[in-house]
Amino acid sequence: MERFLLPDPLPVSGNLPEQWLRFKKQFTQFIDASDKADANAKTKTAILLRCIGDKGNDIYDNFTFEGVPTFDDVIAKFDEFCRPRVSVFASRHHFLTMKQNDRSIDDFITALKKQVRECAFGDLRDDMVLHALTLGLDQERTRRRLFETKNLDLEKAITLCRLAEDTEGEMRKLKLNEEVQAVYKTRQKKAKRRPRSQPTHTSSNKADKCGKCGTEHPPRQCPAFGSECYACKKKNHYAKCCRAPQAQSKAKRVYLVDGDSDSSILRIQVDKEGRRLMATINVSSESRSAPTALRCQLDTAATCNVLSVTDYRLLGSPPLRASTSNLTMYDGSQVPSKGRCSLTLREIDQREEILIFEVVKTRHATLLSLDTCLKLDLIAVSEHVSLVEDRTNDIDAAITEYADVFTGLGCLPSEYNIEIDTTVAPVQNRPRKVAYALKDEFLKKIEA
Structure with missing residues (x-):
């Protein structure tokens, strides 16, 4: 046993389920290599506790067994304790929303197969990996090719994805070589300049930069023809080539990103x-x-x-x-x-x-x-909306709200006893005029 290095102890912090699987694999290899696979349960358990470290021993001390535990019982207890405590629905959601994100096909497939273990798909595991692989690819052309393939299975899909990835890499190298050759030829032409004493002449067939769009193009094929300048709002030139004095101060650089999939806009x-x-x-x-x-x-x-x-x-x-x-x-x-x-x-x-x-x-x-x-939680979007109600103080609303004030003739709620002084000579005054709006009610009251 001394000829082989002991497995690394179980780390104190970090992802416990992954660390336990890694330790379990190393420990199994160590037992097989040291000819201890056929040892009794007590010996293998002692070796396990010697290798697992202080944290593993603390976990083992809290286990309870019925009778004398076997080595498989101890491993089962550790498996149960270190099992990820994640909902199956959450694992499936994470699995079905995984994207390639510029990873290689092999790395993406490895991540999918690792995540699908926690989803409890049973016999549908390979079909679900194929489904997630097709939806999570970066290249739209590869996804379209998978959709068009008949009798597609996981192995065939992996082969097609690897072939597409290799082809894309070769095309990128070929394009890079063409660019290097083009630069090399351009430098060779620049090296064959005439002496300064001789006058230089510009070739008539050489395309100069256009003053309307800023690029080189054949005559009468300017891409800026018909477009509107963002700075001065005039036609047939771009804002970067605008000659208006205020063009530079008014221009705001706004970019549009056109891609094969979703469009992206940056400002x-x-x-x-x-x-x-x-x-x-x-x-x-x-x-x-x-x-x-x-x-x-x-x-x-x-x-x-x-x-x-x-x-x-x-x-x-x-x-x-x-x-x-x-x-x-x-x-x-x-x-x-x-x-x-x-x-x-x-x-x-x-x-x-x-x-x-x-x-x-x-x-x-x-x-x-x-x-x-x-x-990254660098900004937060507040969904709180304050409702501001604008109420109109119209007459109808006031009458409806204070209906008791506007009901009847306006009599006082209690009676008042008027005392008459007999020593004062009586005087007859003309009655006051009744408002026209209250005339009908007034007559009814008198005649009653």
Whole structure:
């Protein structure tokens, strides 16, 4: 037994169910390797308690057995104690809403198979994994191909997904090689310049940058033709090429992200006098595992995360994946996306969140979208609505509310005894006029 290293003790903190499964696997390998698999229950239990550490011994001391426990009884008690206390419905909801999130197909399938163990699907386990795999894929083309395949099962779906992933990687390498060759040829042309003493002439067939759209294009094919400038509201040019004096001060950079799936909108507003909400988060990448502080701007009008090139380099330039989204301004000008990268955010409770960022060459701060801000509890949306009731003081409402005041002739509720002084000479005065509205009631009262 001394020839083999003992398994690591059961950790004191962390995810107990996963730690117990890992320890149980290491302990089983250790028993088999040390020829103790056929030992009696007392010996194997003693070895287990020697390897499991102080926390495991404290847990064992609280177990109760009927009679002399066997080794399988001890393992069953630990399995029952370390079993995750999670609702089956919650596990199924988490399983059915899992997304690939730029992970490889193999990693995504491993995560699905690990989560499906807690869902109690029984014989439908493979079918549910196939269902969750199809819904959680990043590539819409791969999902469409799975839908079109007849007699699809899990193994066939995994094969098709791996083939699509390998093909996408090869196409990305091919595109990268073409870009490198194009840059190399351009540099060769620049090296063949004429001496300064000789006058240089611009070739007539070389396309210059257009003053209307800012790009190079053949004659009479300007993409800005017919569009309206966002700055001066005039036709046939973009705001970035606008020559109006007030164009730069009025322009607000608003981007539209067009993708194969959901559309994402991000907004970058440059306002020196305005107030910006900033947050600092600790993220890590595939190139740099150590947490790096990243200062971000909270943009509630954005629906995608945007990472500036400067912050991308500070994070160690993690691997970029091809982006299926096109960033364009509302005035039609293009904003190229260099790619999409994944960053891991570790929260205070040791949970990890995978954030997807579009890498854009900009000098503005990194943006966090509305969905990300809500997920990380950086902002809160109050659903409390105060009801303000505007009441009109009209005559009908007053009469209805105080009906007792406006009922009858207005007599006093009690009687009053009038005493007459006999020493005073009586005087007859003319009766006062009765209001026209009370005339009918007055006559009825007299005649009664």
